[in-house]
Amino acid sequence: MSHHLDFPFPARRALMNLGTTIDMDLLRTAFEHVPADPYQRDFRFKSIARVIVDGHHIIRTAPGPLYQSTSTNPVHGGIRRNYTELGPDDLALLAPIILMFAALGRLTAEDEILVQLQRIRANAGDDGKTGLPVVEGFHNDAAALLGLLLVQRRHVVGGCSKIARDRAGTELVYEGVLEAGDFLLLDDREHFHNATPIRAVTGHDDPVRDVVIITTPAARPPEHAGGLWPGYGGS
Numbered sequence: 673m674s675h676h677l678d679f680p681f682p683a684r685r686a687l688m689n690l691g692t693t694i695d696m697d698l699l700r701t702a703f704e705h706v707p708a709d710p711y712q713r714d715f716r717f718k719s720i721a722r723v724i725v726d727g728h729h730i731i732r733t734a735p736g737p738l739y740q741s742t743s744t745n746p747v748h749g750g751i752r753r754n755y756t757e758l759g760p761d762d763l764a765l766l767a768p769i770i771l772m773f774a775a776l777g778r779l780t781a782e783d784e785i786l787v788q789l790q791r792i793r794a795n796a797g798d799d800g801k802t803g804l805p806v807v808e809g810f811h812n813d814a815a816a817l818l819g820l821l822l823v824q825r826r827h828v829v830g831g832c833s834k835i836a837r838d839r840a841g842t843e844l845v846y847e848g849v850l851e852a853g854d855f856l857l858l859d860d861r862e863h864f865h866n867a868t869p870i871r872a873v874t875g876h877d878d879p880v881r882d883v884v885i886i887t888t889p890a891a892r893p894p895e896h897a898g899g900l901w902p903g904y905g906g907s
């Protein structure tokens with residue numbers, strides 16, 4: 673488990689742009705077939721994978737539901753949420769960001785990583801032009817290390833990211849609109865994150881905000897939280 677994690681940056685957070693390192697155009701293609709999130713059908717699309725990084729190798733671990741406690745997630749906490757697994761081609765597209773996350777976090781093969789592709793579509797709400805990147809307000813993911821890679825903003829305004837040191841969101845340490853390639857890395861134990869709604873730009877079809885969310889540990893239900901789910905090894 674990740675209790676040994678020693679955050680690589682003194683501020684215990686970092687923002688960098690990986691747009692020239694990772695091909696965002698290629699990564700964008702993975703989002704075009706992400707299925708609707710059964711727990712937030714109006715505007716959210718999500719697929720997931722869990723992996724470990726062993727040396728230079730990414731090894732997929734066993735599928736299983738996402739779980740967060742009710743104190744961590746007042747909206748979906750306490751529920752075992754089942755999501756579609758990322759296909760092998762999409763996981764291959766994610767290899768650069770997974771390897772970078774593991775390297776920056778100095779993770780070992782004991783540290784299971786959860787990777788989530790999440791698309792928010794700005795087509796819900798009273799005006800039919802709104803989507804919520806975050807439904808629960810300021811929160812953390814009950815992880816040790818959290819990375820958020822903004823892959824695409826298409827025909828949307830809003831979606832301003834906010835990072836605070838307290839759950840109420842009063843002690844803000846970052847506020848800004850992430851652009852394609854921006855990668856936010858946080859010690860999730862010391863920060864709470866949020867993002868404002870996105871709204872469609874009039875006259876454009878298919879307004880979306882696509883992100884990769886990458887965390888360790890990997891949000892297993894409590895019966896599996898003490899270690900890796902047995903039976904990993906496929907890819």
Ligand SMILES: [Fe+2]
Nearest residue numbers: 811812813865
């Ligand atoms: Fe989150």
